[in-house]
Amino acid sequence: MNNALDHLPEILLLGPGPSSTAPEVYQALSRPTLGHLDPTFIGIMDETKKLIQQVARTANAVTFPVSGTGSAGMETGFVNFIEPGDSVLILQNGVFGTRMKDVAQRLGGQVDSVDFEWGTPVIVSAVKEALEKKKYDLVAVVHAETSTGVANPVSEIAPLVKAAGALLLVDGVTSLGGMPVTLDAWGADIFYSGTQKCLACPPGLAPFSASEAAVARLKARKTKVPNWYLDLSMIVNYWEGAKRAYHHTAPINMIYGLYAALLRVVTEGLESTHARHTAAHEQLVAGLQKMGLQMLVQPGSRLPMLNAVVVPDGVDEAAVRSRLLTEHHIEIGAGLGPLAGKIWRIGLMGYNARPDVVDRVLGALKSVL
Numbered sequence: 001m002n003n004a005l006d007h008l009p010e011i012l013l014l015g016p017g018p019s020s021t022a023p024e025v026y027q028a029l030s031r032p033t034l035g036h037l038d039p040t041f042i043g044i045m046d047e048t049k050k051l052i053q054q055v056a057r058t059a060n061a062v063t064f065p066v067s068g069t070g071s072a073g074m075e076t077g078f079v080n081f082i083e084p085g086d087s088v089l090i091l092q093n094g095v096f097g098t099r100m101k102d103v104a105q106r107l108g109g110q111v112d113s114v115d116f117e118w119g120t121p122v123i124v125s126a127v128k129e130a131l132e133k134k135k136y137d138l139v140a141v142v143h144a145e146t147s148t149g150v151a152n153p154v155s156e157i158a159p160l161v162k163a164a165g166a167l168l169l170v171d172g173v174t175s176l177g178g179m180p181v182t183l184d185a186w187g188a189d190i191f192y193s194g195t196q197k198c199l200a201c202p203p204g205l206a207p208f209s210a211s212e213a214a215v216a217r218l219k220a221r222k223t224k225v226p227n228w229y230l231d232l233s234m235i236v237n238y239w240e241g242a243k244r245a246y247h248h249t250a251p252i253n254m255i256y257g258l259y260a261a262l263l264r265v266v267t268e269g270l271e272s273t274h275a276r277h278t279a280a281h282e283q284l285v286a287g288l289q290k291m292g293l294q295m296l297v298q299p300g301s302r303l304p305m306l307n308a309v310v311v312p313d314g315v316d317e318a319a320v321r322s323r324l325l326t327e328h329h330i331e332i333g334a335g336l337g338p339l340a341g342k343i344w345r346i347g348l349m350g351y352n353a354r355p356d357v358v359d360r361v362l363g364a365l366k367s368v369l
């Protein structure tokens, strides 16, 4: 019988995610599977929770990985904290802000959005204006908008949202591990991330955190959380306390992988990890500029881990990506929505934020172009 896994190509993953998995994480994934209530595994859960708290800089008691990808984190963030009729403001400047709007609308939220041009950041004065016009229960923003390569100014938005008395939800799927994420200093109430970007772990879990104010909102709900699987009020009984009540079977080996990935980040040190991402980004931008290529995003708002590069006139962007893959075994990403055909997205995330990787993609691009 042929084994379809015998001949997997080794591709350098420099798209918008997944990024390449770190060797220590692959090793962790292959450790013996334990029972989900085994005391040794419960110890690993506790350590994983502490590591998420460290990497996201929070003391939030409700901090754990949601079983599912980043979008499961997004669903968890909305389904637990808004009820039908609640007023929700989404700050939208890319695919993931648009997805948040869809998620919140499906839950019966009264959803408004302030929309910004894709490739530009959220403008803080526009948020202030929107918050002065109307009272919101929850305001949501994507920290690192992977679809455009833009960093949104969460540290400036957060105090406005707090002053307006709303809960602040932050998507950190792409930012966690690659740039500073400081939940408690921001005053963020709801946060989720993903494993497959700057944590250098395969996709499958969504590190999640909720503040005391968010938990109080959950406890004060008038209606039942409409999704059984993602209902935090039940899940926390498995992740906390002495009892460890079964909710669903935890993805044991993925939790080993996440634990190893977070341990890697903490061992390197948060500042060093972030500086490594910034250095890789600067090296890439300098190299691209030497080749005459332009970045989509203005310097102050560029993400270090996701680089949006403008496709030059007359170049077939899909053909370039295809040749990078087949001839150089490098995957880069295409533009989405209004940016389809207009940009390439080059991710330098986690294990791939390294000088040799940047040299390799620059060399390959040069030869293909």
Ligand SMILES: Cc1ncc(COP(=O)(O)O)c(C=O)c1O
Pocket: 016, 017, 069, 070, 071, 072, 074, 096, 142, 144, 145, 146, 147, 171, 172, 173, 174, 194, 203
């Ligand atoms: C900013 C952001 N939010 C949410 C998601 C959704 O995560 P997933 O595809 O893991 O479900 C992504 C995925 O790329 C993302 O980049």
